[in-house]
Amino acid sequence: MELFLHYLSMPYMIQGIEVTLQVTALGLGGGLILGTILAGMQLSRFKLLSSAARIYTVIFRGTPLILQMVFAYDALPHIGIKLPAILAAGLALACNEAPFIAEMLRAGVLGVEKGQILAGQALGMTPGILMRRIIAPQAIRTMIPAFGNEAVSALKNSSLASVIAVQELTLRSTQLASSTFDFFSIFFASGLIYLLLTSAISALQIFLEWLFDLDRTSKQVKLMRFLPWYRAQGIDDPLQDNEPAPDILPDGGVAELPPPRLPPAPIDHAARAAALARNDVAVAVKALRKNYDANIVLDGVDLAVRNGEVIALLGPSGSGKSTLLRCINNLELWNDGTIEVGGRRLGFNHLGKPLSPRMAAQARAEVGVGMVFQQFNLFGHLTAKENIAGPLRWVHGVAPAEAERRALQLLERVGLSHRADALPRHLSGGQQQRVAIARAIAPNPSVLLLDEPTSALDPELVNEVLEVIRRLAVEDGLTMIISTHQLRFASEVADRVVLLAGGAIIEEGPADQVLNHPKNPVAQRFLSAMDAE
Numbered sequence: 001m002e003l004f005l006h007y008l009s010m011p012y013m014i015q016g017i018e019v020t021l022q023v024t025a026l027g028l029g030g031g032l033i034l035g036t037i038l039a040g041m042q043l044s045r046f047k048l049l050s051s052a053a054r055i056y057t058v059i060f061r062g063t064p065l066i067l068q069m070v071f072a073y074d075a076l077p078h079i080g081i082k083l084p085a086i087l088a089a090g091l092a093l094a095c096n097e098a099p100f101i102a103e104m105l106r107a108g109v110l111g112v113e114k115g116q117i118l119a120g121q122a123l124g125m126t127p128g129i130l131m132r133r134i135i136a137p138q139a140i141r142t143m144i145p146a147f148g149n150e151a152v153s154a155l156k157n158s159s160l161a162s163v164i165a166v167q168e169l170t171l172r173s174t175q176l177a178s179s180t181f182d183f184f185s186i187f188f189a190s191g192l193i194y195l196l197l198t199s200a201i202s203a204l205q206i207f208l209e210w211l212f213d214l215d216r217t218s219k220q221v222k223l224m225r226f227l228p229w230y231r232a233q234g235i236d237d238p239l240q241d242n243e244p245a246p247d248i249l250p251d252g253g254v255a256e257l258p259p260p261r262l263p264p265a266p267i268d269h270a271a272r273a274a275a276l277a278r279n280d281v282a283v284a285v286k287a288l289r290k291n292y293d294a295n296i297v298l299d300g301v302d303l304a305v306r307n308g309e310v311i312a313l314l315g316p317s318g319s320g321k322s323t324l325l326r327c328i329n330n331l332e333l334w335n336d337g338t339i340e341v342g343g344r345r346l347g348f349n350h351l352g353k354p355l356s357p358r359m360a361a362q363a364r365a366e367v368g369v370g371m372v373f374q375q376f377n378l379f380g381h382l383t384a385k386e387n388i389a390g391p392l393r394w395v396h397g398v399a400p401a402e403a404e405r406r407a408l409q410l411l412e413r414v415g416l417s418h419r420a421d422a423l424p425r426h427l428s429g430g431q432q433q434r435v436a437i438a439r440a441i442a443p444n445p446s447v448l449l450l451d452e453p454t455s456a457l458d459p460e461l462v463n464e465v466l467e468v469i470r471r472l473a474v475e476d477g478l479t480m481i482i483s484t485h486q487l488r489f490a491s492e493v494a495d496r497v498v499l500l501a502g503g504a505i506i507e508e509g510p511a512d513q514v515l516n517h518p519k520n521p522v523a524q525r526f527l528s529a530m531d532a533e
């Protein structure tokens with residue numbers, strides 16, 4: 001026992017531990033840098049880069065680390081690169097770790113919901129902002145366990161550096177054992193040291209998982225201040241996050257909605273139509289054609305929407321309503337035709353050439369096209385307030401205090417001020433959609449596109465969202481195009497109903513005319529089927 005303790009504290013062994021840690025740190029640090037570059041190449045749109053990354057991965061994942069170390073130490077000098085043994089071992093370990101780390105990074109990035117990325121783009125975020133603010137924070141959290149495993153394996157793999165005479169722990173243990181013949185005590189001590197080191201890594205992993213856990217509450221929050229997205233955590237008042245979901249009222253509303261106003265007065269559509277006729281065109285879609293391979297989804301669609309007008313877009317499932325909205329916001333490329341929003345061709349420069357993703361994002365933010373999605377697409381790591389304030393700061397350069405004030409004001413408007421610090425997953429579907437609407441209107445868009453905003457909601461939550469949309473139409477005079485299956489809502493709120501089928505607009509006009517007296521036989525069949533539901 002005494003000998004065992006002696007070996008544990010022996011300076012010769014401790015120096016070995018230091019070298020082991022150096023090789024591991026070089027391997028992990030270098031692996032992280034190389035892996036990040038490799039992941040970027042793998043995710044790149046350029047085939048040459050992604051192919052080069054794939055070839056690198058095949059080579060370094062498919063050959064033993066021990067050979068790579070020998071290569072780095074013995075073969076590189078032949079081309080004039082002579083590295084000290086520790087550096088050669090660190091380099092080989094880094095090159096070997098890189099493909100694994102790249103895969104982790106790639107999986108983390110691809111694991112972020114596509115809808116959130118689409119929402120970020122719709123809000124005018126450039127690829128850089130999207131990566132920094134939306135993708136990376138969420139990807140990092142999911143990568144911590146895998147990175148912990150990788151760190152443990154790098155530490156153990158560092159022992160292979162003994163093959164090129166790096167004086168790390170395993171080599172020193174072997175040397176000591178061959179000179180003292182006390183194999184058992186020495187290797188037992190060495191094994192225990194490795195175990196302590198890997199346990200330290202596991203403890204660090206658990207700590208990081210705890211630190212990045214968004215569901216933590218109260219006193220633990222002080223450490224969170226070190227996180228770049230600290231403001232986003234919704235921990236100022238942890239009690240709010242833990243509030244139970246509000247009770248659903250018998251009439252389908254929810255308990256925390258603002259005090260019920262007088263029943264909304266019916267909209268005077270004739271008066272609105274007369275006023276709207278004098279307004280400029282906000283959205284002009286001309287001869288729009290869009291196909292996915294052989295599937296022609298939009299086949300020469302023409303649509304003009306005036307400022308302040310509310311359009312209800314109806315049509316059978318798969319008729320291209322979502323595709324049309326995504327094209328209007330330039331989130332989708334199309335094959336032919338033009339789309340102008342506020343007189344500008346979104347996504348194209350004045351010569352008609354497509355803009356880069358970055359420029360297109362800026363144009364989208366300048367023109368101001370808000371979008372609300374069927375699946376809400378709130379940013380999962382940000383609180384309700386930050387979902388609204390964040391894009392205002394990052395995309396529109398609004399000062400933090402002003403962005404927060406606007407976010408709180410809008411949350412109050414949609415009846416959710418007391419849930420400002422709640423994470424999306426702590427909100428009901430209806431609440432999430434109301435936050436999503438507040439987020440979309442925060443930058444004062446000129447047009448709001450709503451893609452089946454109530455389809456993913458339970459029936460009792462539909463009304464709360466429709467009420468918010470109705471207020472935007474009546475009180476704010478916001479130009480809106482709403483893809484919906486809610487016929488009653490369309491007839492109440494829409495100035496015009498547009499019915500899409502077979503890639504074309506088959507019927508359009510005032511809601512009463514289209515919904516109650518359709519002329520087109522396909523429209524008649526569709527509407528009577530909808531009525532029957």
Ligand SMILES: Nc1ncnc2c1ncn2[C@@H]1O[C@H](COP(=O)(O)OP(=O)(O)OP(=O)(O)O)[C@@H](O)[C@H]1O
Nearest residue numbers: 292295297315316317318319320321322323324452
């Ligand atoms: N990314 C895509 N790749 C290939 N086909 C697609 C893609 N997106 C949509 N489609 C196809 O385009 C057609 C129109 O889809 P879209 O989602 O626009 O219809 P929709 O009217 O919004 O339907 P729903 O009411 O069910 O949401 C469908 O046939 C669909 O399968």
